[in-house]
Amino acid sequence: MKLAVIHGSSREISNTSYLANEVTKGIETANIYLKDLTIHQIIDQRHDADGFDRVHDDYDKIVEVFLTHDVVVFATPLYWYGMSGLMKTMFDRFSQAVRDPEYGDELKDKLAQIEPIVLIVGGDHPRMKALPLLQQFGHALTFLNFQPLSYYIVGDAGKPETMKDDSFAIAQANALNQYLSNK
Numbered sequence: 001m002k003l004a005v006i007h008g009s010s011r012e013i014s015n016t017s018y019l020a021n022e023v024t025k026g027i028e029t030a031n032i033y034l035k036d037l038t039i040h041q042i043i044d045q046r047h048d049a050d051g052f053d054r055v056h057d058d059y060d061k062i063v064e065v066f067l068t069h070d071v072v073v074f075a076t077p078l079y080w081y082g083m084s085g086l087m088k089t090m091f092d093r094f095s096q097a098v099r100d101p102e103y104g105d106e107l108k109d110k111l112a113q114i115e116p117i118v119l120i121v122g123g124d125h126p127r128m129k130a131l132p133l134l135q136q137f138g139h140a141l142t143f144l145n146f147q148p149l150s151y152y153i154v155g156d157a158g159k160p161e162t163m164k165d166d167s168f169a170i171a172q173a174n175a176l177n178q179y180l181s182n183k
Contacts, residue, residue: 001070001071001180001183002030002068002069002070002071003024003027003028003029003030003069003070003071003072003073003180004029004030004031004032004065004068004069004071004072004073005020005023005024005029005030005031005032005072005073005075006032006034006062006065006072006073006074006075006087006090007020007031007032007033007034007035007075008034008074008075008076008077008083008084008086008087008090009035009075009076009077009084009086010035010084010086011035011160013160013161014077014121014160015077015121015155015157015160015161015162015163016075016076016077016119016120016121016155016163017075018157018161018163018164019075019119019121019153019155019157019163019169019170019173020073020075020119022170022173022174022177023073023117023119023153023173023176023177023180024073024177024180025177026177026181027177027180027181030065030069032061032062032065034084034086034087034089034090035086037057037058037059037061037062038057038058039057039058039059039062039086039089039090039093040055040057040059040089040093041089041092042089042092042093042095042096043055044095045096046095046099051099052096052099052100055096059090059093059096059097062090062093062097063097063100063103063107066107066110066111066114067103067106067107067110069114070113070114070115071114071115071116071117071180071183072114072115072116072117073116073117073118073119074087074116074117074118074119074137075118075119075121076118076119076120076121076133077120077121077122078120078121078122078123078126078129078130078133078154079122081129081130081132081133082132082133082136083120083133083136083137091140094140094144098111098144108145111144111145111146112145112146112147113147114146114147115146115147115150115151116137116141116146116147116149117149117151117152117176118134118137118149118151118152118153119152119153119155120133120134120152120153120154120155121154121155121156121157121163121169122154122155122156122157122158123156123157123158123159124158125156126154126155126156127154127156130154134149134152134154137149137152151176151179153169153172153173153176154169155169156168156169
């Protein structure tokens with residue numbers, strides 16, 4: 001199994017990354033921090049006769065993650081009841097990536113083999129307020145033909161460095177770690 005975590009937090013030390021690190025403890029993991037990449041907003045050319053113009057940024061690094069990993073963890077803070085802007089921009093660009101002739105059907109075929117996992121961390125009753133975001137992930141991943149979303153954790157941590165205080169989410173992270181360690 002090849003595991004990657006796509007970190008959507010803009011903080012250097014984030015509660016979301018803390019939870020992701022608990023999930024992946026002791027497992028070889030590729031960590032991709034969206035805050036450290038330049039990924040331009042999508043210019044929607046889905047219906048243009050010539051398709052999408054080539055964009056010169058770091059998105060190819062994201063595509064490479066999906067082409068080379070079996071399990072991908074999407075780790076995002078809950079911002080305004082949705083995923084972080086960094087994560088949303090990455091998802092928006094999938095519209096372009098799955099139509100890119102450079103990747104052909106290889107990317108679409110590989111996405112169908114990837115087991116997705118979602119980690120969401122927020123304050124202010126996140127286990128309830130993250131439900132629409134979990135649905136959004138589910139719909140987006142289904143549209144992209146990923147395997148069904150079967151594992152997710154919602155952590156409750158509003159202030160920096162408080163994720164460790166959510167014993168329920170940490171217990172879930174430890175159980176998920178055990179599952180991944182046995183793959």
